[in-house]
Amino acid sequence: MDLSAFETDNSMNCLLGSAVPAICRTEPCTLGIDEAGRGPVLGPMVYGICYCPVSRQGDLETLKVADSKTLTEAQREQLFEKLDAAKDIVGWTLHILSPNFISTSMQQRAKYNLNALSHDTAIGLIQHALDSGVQLAEVFVDTVGPAEKYQEKLKQHFPELEVTVKPKADSLFPIVSAASICAKVARDRVVKSWKFLEDLEDVESDYGSGYPNDPKTKEWLTQCLDRVFGYPQFVRFSWSTAQVILESKAVPVRWDGTEDDPSQKNVQSLLSYFARKDAPLKRPPHRFFHERKLETVTSL
Known part of the structure; x- marks a missing residue:
C-alpha cells in the first residue's frame, strides 16, 4: 500500500488502489464498502472498497477475513497482505478524506453533514470501480444512518446493481470485512506516520x-x-x-459589522494578539x- 501521494500533502484527499484483476473485468463481481475513522477528532477518515468475482467469494472465507474492529493491528496487517497478494482475484480502492477537508466541508455555508459526506464518498467509489471496468453485480455496504434510506439512495444511483445496506455489514459479509480491513490498515499507517507542517x-x-x-x-x-x-x-x-x-x-474574534451584537461587546479585536508584549x-x-x-x- 503506497501512501506517499497522501503523505506528500495530507491536507488534501487522496484516491489510491490496486490494479483491477483481469477476471474482474469479465466475470460478475461482488463489492463491499466500509470506513475507518468516522468518530475520532484526529486524523483522516478512510473509505474502502474491496471486490472479487461472485464465484470466488469462498476464497475470502478461506482467508478468514473478519470485521477489523475485532482484530488486533497485527492481525489486520497480516490479512491485508494476504488480500493484496491475491491480485488475480481481489481488488481494492481507498479514498482518504483529510481532516482538513472533513472540517471545512461540515462548516461550509450550505450544511454538509458527515452522513452526506460518507454517502457521497461511497457513491464515488462504486462509480470509480465501474469506470475502471469492474463488472459489478452486487454491492454490500455497512450503513451510515437509516439503512433503508441509504439503500434506496444507492439503488437510485445504481439501478443495475443489487444493493444491500445493513448495520454491522462488516461482520455479516466477508467482502465488507475485507473492505474494513483495507480502510483500517490505511488509516492506522497514515496516523502513525503523520507529518505535521x-x-x-x-x-x-x-x-x-x-x-x-x-x-x-x-x-x-x-x-x-x-x-x-x-x-x-x-x-x-x-x-x-x-x-x-x-x-x-x-x-476571541470580533467580526466587522457586529458592533450592535450584545455578545460582541466585550470581545477583544484579533489585532490585540499582535500588540507588543514584554514577556517572551x-x-x-x-x-x-x-x-x-x-x-x-x-x-x-
Missing part, C-alpha cells in the same frame, strides 16, 4: 486514541492549540470537543509567519 516541539507526541472521550486526546488538543491559528491540520476542528477548547482558550513567547511562531518570512520587530 506545524511546529509542535513543545507538545507531547502521544495524542492517545484520537477519540473525543479520551482524556489524553483532550489534553493534547489543549497543548497543541495556537490561540490565533487554531489547530494543526491533523485535528478535525469542526468536532465539538475541539470547538469547546477553541472557545475557551483561543483569542512560550512557543515558537506559527508556520504562517515562517512561510511569509515575517519577523517581529521592536522598531522601524
